[in-house]
Amino acid sequence: MSEVDILGIDLGTTNSAIAIWEAETGQARILSNSEGESITPSVVMFDTQTNQPVVGKSALSFINTHPNQVIYSVKRFIGCTFRDERVRDDQAQVTYIIEEVQQRKVAVRIGEQIFTPPQISAQILRKLKEDAEASLGKPISKAVITVPAYFSESQRQATKEAGELAGLRIPRIINEPTAAALAFGLGVEPQTVAVYDLGGGTFDISILRIERGLFRVKATSGDTHLGGDDFDSCVLEWIQEICKQEGIDLPVAEDNNLRSQLRIAAETAKIALTQTTEYQINIPNTLELTALHKCGMN
Secondary structure, eight states: TTTTOOOEEEOOEEEEEEEEEEEEEEEEEEOOOSSSOOOOOEEEOOOOTTOEETHHHHHHHHTTOOOHHHHHHHTTTOOOTTTTTTHHHHHHOOOOHHHHHHHBBEEETTTEEEEOOOHHHHHHHHHHHHHHHHHSSSOOOOEEEOOOOOOOOHHHHHHHHHHHHHTTTOOOOHOOOOOOOOHHTTSSEEEEEEEEEEOOEEEEEEEEEEEEEEEEEEEEEEEETTTTTHHHHHHHHHHHHHHHTTOOOOOOTTOOHHHHHHHHHHHHHHTTTTTEEEEEEEEEETTEEEETGGGOOO
């Protein structure tokens, strides 16, 4: 590799990843983070006592004890204005405080401090940069970041700003379906391909035309609220409904600690149900075991 190595970064709604292109193999290689894992949770916890951020898997451990200080799914707010309808919808799904700041922009309040989505995303990108440098044994100054094909110009610029705040130069922002096609080596023969992307925040399809090594997005569509986070919300609502039928009141809207516990339980159940047809949910000090069946979610 040369001194001008450029990272490829997937800055995702729920998880992020870093990769490099290996000329020897003609393929992209995912780099492991400092925990030895290929993906890093897109989560940041700001400690109000030390003002130091905790990023990734370590930040997740605080979500039950400090729900107002753990920021997740911030990609859904990046480059958006506070008055966007989708911001109001997403605001109800998170446990941290969303506020409107100058120029109607979205910001997150942690104690007395205000953080913008690019500032929060920069913390994630900074960890990815440091992990890549540790893995490669050399400094990295450039990165290409992927974004959904439907991202607006303001969302793309906010993503670039996050990279620059993390100490990276961002020569290009690449559409996620284009990056996927490149990773699968589809840039050789002229062809038209469909790329589906089911992520933590969205479910998209993009039609790409590939000719002479150039990738053109001919059409894109999808649902910006049909991803893993939304599946978790559906399971959470199902839990609430079952408990309501059993006479158990779950004040999720008023109790962020409870909401965090339920979201973790919902995600755990969702993942478990990919391998089994039944899963027992147990929220300590809240409710007894509740059986969650695949058929019951239909």
